[in-house]
Amino acid sequence: MYKNQLQELAQRSCFNLPSYACIREGPDHAPRFKATVNFNGEIFEGPSYCFTLRQAEHAAAEVALHTLSTRGPSRCLAARVLDETGVYKNLLQETAHRPGLNLPINLNPP
Numbered sequence: 001m002y003k004n005q006l007q008e009l010a011q012r013s014c015f016n017l018p019s020y021a022c023i024r025e026g027p028d029h030a031p032r033f034k035a036t037v038n039f040n041g042e043i044f045e046g047p048s049y050c051f052t053l054r055q056a057e058h059a060a061a062e063v064a065l066h067t068l069s070t071r072g073p074s075r076c077l078a079a080r081v082l083d084e085t086g087v088y089k090n091l092l093q094e095t096a097h098r099p100g101l102n103l104p105i106n107l108n109p110p
Helices: 002-012 053-071 075-084 087-096
Strands: 019-025 032-039 042-045
Touching: 002 032, 002 053, 019 053, 032 053, 042 053
Parallel strands: none
Antiparallel strands: 019 032, 032 042
């Protein structure tokens, strides 16, 4: 559930999909797992060890969602979304189309 919600947030925000890393400890007959998730360059860690890899990944995703939801609107996050989707470039071009303004020049072409 939490992994799906985090993935949907990434897709709506035009970010890379979350990636998970996990550590395993304990004997083969009773392993324990602890996961971290990388969401848009930030690492969120599950609070404790779990009995399955899936539970550990869901716990890390839950931490990420809770942390992100308590921050409220973020100017940095919004700026990254705008920049990564090309909205800034489009806004600049629309502004330049107004009477009396010149089109922007890209001094660093791709």
